[in-house]
Amino acid sequence: MSKISPVWHPFTQPALDPQPVNIRRAEGVYLETADGRRVIDAISSWWVTLHGHAHPAxxxxxxxxxxxxxxxxxxxxxxxxxxxxxxxxxxxxxxxxxxxxxxxxxxxxxxxxxxxxxxxxxxxxxxxxxxxxxxxxxxxxxxxxxxxxxxxxxxxxxxxxxxxxxxxxxxxxxxxxxxxxxxxxxxxxxxxxxxxxxxxxxxxxxxxxxxxxxxxxxxxxxxxxxxxxxxxxxxxxxxxxxxxxxxxxxxxxxxxxxxxxxxxxxxxxxxxxxxxxxxxxxxxxxxxxxxxxxxxxxxxxxxxxxxxxxxxxxxxxxxxxxxxxxxxxxEPVFERIAGIAATHAERLAAIREHSVVGDVRQIGTVAAIEIRADDAGYFSRLKPALYDFYLKRDVLLRPLGNVVYVLPPYCITAEELNRVHDVIAESLDFAQDVLGNRAESARA
Ligand SMILES: Cc1ncc(COP(=O)(O)O)c(C=O)c1O
CATH class of the missing domain: 3.40.640.10 (Type I PLP-dependent aspartate aminotransferase-like (Major domain))
Structure with missing residues (x-):
């Protein structure tokens, strides 16, 4: 019998996008994959999760x-x-x-x-x-x-x-x-x-x-x-x-x-x-x-x-x-929110000078980095490349084209949030390479 899934996934192009990751449980800020990885959900699963996954109350x-x-x-x-x-x-x-x-x-x-x-x-x-x-x-x-x-x-x-x-x-x-x-x-x-x-x-x-x-x-x-x-x-x-x-x-x-x-x-x-x-x-x-x-x-x-x-x-x-x-x-939800905002502000200030960064934006718990790209927009080639880069490092971030953003559940700790920002900081040189490669092949 065919094992091809009948599930039609939203905002997904099966001919281009990677196979969906199977999640078997979630807790707090973590999604646990069927093969046992713990992925930080840094976008609150499409901006919905507030206090953390599977909050017992x-x-x-x-x-x-x-x-x-x-x-x-x-x-x-x-x-x-x-x-x-x-x-x-x-x-x-x-x-x-x-x-x-x-x-x-x-x-x-x-x-x-x-x-x-x-x-x-x-x-x-x-x-x-x-x-x-x-x-x-x-x-x-x-x-x-x-x-x-x-x-x-x-x-x-x-x-x-x-x-x-x-x-x-x-x-x-x-x-x-x-x-x-x-x-x-x-x-x-x-x-x-x-x-x-x-x-x-x-x-x-x-x-x-x-x-x-x-x-x-x-x-x-x-x-x-x-x-x-x-x-x-x-x-x-x-x-x-x-x-x-x-x-x-x-x-x-x-x-x-x-x-x-x-x-x-x-x-x-x-x-x-x-x-x-x-x-x-x-x-x-x-x-x-x-x-x-x-x-x-x-x-x-x-x-x-x-x-x-x-x-x-x-x-x-x-x-x-x-x-x-x-x-x-x-629970001290607004204290957590203020803590997230403070970490974002500190980390964005540190990366804004990177040559590939065009703009950084923040409001409360939402931080965004707009990368300079010759194909700016949702279909920027940065999106699949960066998505894959982050997921390999067990962080779920889904760039909006050339805009990378963090929008975490409020239960995220400073350590976990800094880990997310570390991975983003690490990705900037990679983003430059992705953009540079196109420029080189275009010249060739
Ligand atoms: C501002 C805004 N309005 C409406 C919607 C649609 O919400 P839903 O996906 O729950 O239909 C979204 C979804 O992202 C949104 O960001």
Whole structure:
């Protein structure tokens, strides 16, 4: 019988990528391979694991909940776990975000936010406001709506006809400044495009969507806080909703519980997922301000938000979420976060002078190194070469093309994190060789 696996792996090209590594268990920061290697998960398994793999408190909460109430539909019913999670979440949210709508993951949390924003304006009698504004270098997920607001890229090129049109404005990608400023004289002129657009067209625009302060998938691009606060100011001035997609940045990654806090910004809608369950189970949530939720209440059925998922508010996911939030109270999570940030800062300062390093970026627990490459972008030849280099040294790092980043679970020790940075430092000469080889063969 054929032993070829029927599993179709995401973001994977079987003709080019290495065979998947079989993981048999995980604990803390380590993934244990079937052949007994212990690999440091330095990217929290696609940015989900918060406190560490298989944290016993979350595992126990899941087991207990599964034995009591594994699932019930959320239309017409509720349960203690979803109520408790919602009240606990509210304590951490910007005060104006009072209502929480549950979905399945980050992409669906974004879909919900977009649909809520558009219907909100219809419900209050302004149906012309349907347009969505999104940023260059944005990523919001892979479902069709989320993919529409993402940057045009190789990933969504095949689906061009399915994507709805959006207004695209500048991102504050300072290293590749869209308006050609040097940082010292920057007055966030990259916001001018958004300002002009809203000035002209706010009557047709429902919402602006942004990954607050950190655009992840397109290269761990860190924005100045003034960029986000400026967006908030413009949205308020021109009566357009602001959607903060905190799917990546939520739950402490940037040093605060939510990135918006760093800029003193309260969005109108906010999306979370990934770390919501501590990284154990898929779950998304979209929060909105009172005035938005109120617009959906009335005796006319057309005001209803006709959206839902079979697993909305699943009790087991909620139990994981509650246990994760309790860990924020029972363990020194923000001290760990501060420790990670300090180690990153020290190590980035040491490598920034390496000739192959173009830019270093950091926000809280996320550190990124953009390597100078003649093929910069996701398909840079550095990606497979460096991925392999790191994995051979038992560190899981998955460069975004020519951008190497570290985004570890909060339980990582200083020693383990320094080991990750040592391996990255060691890889820089190797990266130079990889880039040099192409230059030589091109010359030959
Ligand atoms: C900012 C942001 N939004 C949305 C998503 C999509 O989340 P999911 O993969 O859970 O659908 C991601 C995933 O990386 C993300 O980084």
């Amino acid at each position: 979350i595992a126990a909460a899941i087991a207990e909940q599964a034995a009591r109430l594994e699932h019930v539909l959320l239309a017409g019913f509720t349960h203690d776990a979803v109520e408790e999670l919602s009240f606990r979440l509210r304590k951490f949210l910007p005060p104006r975000l009072t209502q929480i709508f549950y979905s399945d993951d980050g992409s669906t949390a974004v879909e919900v936010a977009l649909k809520m924003a558009v219907q909100y304006w219809q419900n209050i009698g302004r149906p012309a406001k349907t347009g969505i504004v999104a940023l260059e270098h944005a990523y919001h997920g892979d479902t069709v709506g989320a993919m529409s607001v993402a940057e045009d890229s190789e990933f969504n090129a095949a689906f061009r006809t399915m994507r709805f049109p959006v207004h695209r404005v500048h991102s504050a990608y300072c290293y590749r400044c869209p308006v050609g400023k040097i940082r010292a004289t920057c007055k966030i002129e990259c916001l001018e495009k958004l300002e002009r657009l809203l000035e002209e067209k706010s009557g047709e625009i429902a919402a602006v969507i942004v990954e607050p302060l950190l655009q992840g998938a397109e290269g761990m691009i860190v924005h100045p806080v003034e960029f986000l606060s400026g967006m908030r100011e413009l949205c308020t001035r021109y009566d357009v909703l602001l959607i903060a997609d905190e799917v990546l940045t939520g739950f402490g990654r940037t040093g605060k519980m939510f990135a918006c806090e760093l800029a003193g910004v309260e969005p109108d809608l906010m999306c979370v997922a990934k770390g919501l369950t501590g990284g154990f189970l898929p779950m998304g949530a979209t929060m909105c301000a009172d005035f938005i939720a109120e617009a959906f209440v009335g005796r006319d059925q057309r005001r209803t938000f006709w959206h839902g998922h079979s697993y909305s508010g699943n009790p087991i996911c909620c139990a994981a979420g509650i246990a994760s939030l309790k860990i924020f109270e029972s």
